[in-house]
Amino acid sequence: MPQSREAASGLRQAVNVTRKTILANELQLAGSGESRRKGLLGRESLRPGEGLWIVPCESVHTFFMRFAIDLVYLDRKHKVRKVRSSVGPWRMSACFTAHSVLELPAGTIRETQTECGDVIEIAPAEAAADDQARESQPNSPADPLERLAPRLAGKNAAASDERPTADPSLRSPGDLRSG
Numbered sequence: 001m002p003q004s005r006e007a008a009s010g011l012r013q014a015v016n017v018t019r020k021t022i023l024a025n026e027l028q029l030a031g032s033g034e035s036r037r038k039g040l041l042g043r044e045s046l047r048p049g050e051g052l053w054i055v056p057c058e059s060v061h062t063f064f065m066r067f068a069i070d071l072v073y074l075d076r077k078h079k080v081r082k083v084r085s086s087v088g089p090w091r092m093s094a095c096f097t098a099h100s101v102l103e104l105p106a107g108t109i110r111e112t113q114t115e116c117g118d119v120i121e122i123a124p125a126e127a128a129a130d131d132q133a134r135e136s137q138p139n140s141p142a143d144p145l146e147r148l149a150p151r152l153a154g155k156n157a158a159a160s161d162e163r164p165t166a167d168p169s170l171r172s173p174g175d176l177r178s179g
Contacts, residue, residue: 018118023108024051031055046105057101059094062087068106073098080118085109
């Protein structure tokens with residue numbers, strides 16, 4: 001049986017380039033009509049670091065869901081157009097200037113300080129695999145932001161005069177909860 005586009009592409013990582021924070025390191029793509037319609041329905045929760053990227057999408061509902069989620073609406077250039085925190089079950093949300101939306105665990109927006117205007121980098125599955133291979137090499141950076149810095153440098157430089165620098169004090173949402 002042929003694999004769907006989503007299954008073939010695997011997981012992604014969503015990084016807020018503006019704030020140098022990780023929104024999700026296990027981001028699934030919902031790019032087919034069926035996967036966009038299903039979304040997170042049937043799930044009990046989202047663990048820290050998990051998320052769903054719905055493309056294309058300009059509105060979502062949380063009917064029949066069992067938990068609250070954060071929503072980050074992105075335009076075609078992955079610039080944040082709207083954020084909604086802790087959207088509970090039986091709610092609707094829309095952003096008609098959005099092209100896609102990230103559905104993330106409640107609290108992610110607050111923990112990463114994501115705001116309208118921020119730029120989000122969605123790293124392809126191959127890049128995540130490269131990062132894992134690099135982890136096994138001696139002297140490789142352990143912090144995912146340090147590993148992403150070379151890829152993000154070009155995009156961030158185009159958006160500003162500064163080059164990104166890896167700051168070991170930066171943490172992903174899961175790290176912030178643990179201490």
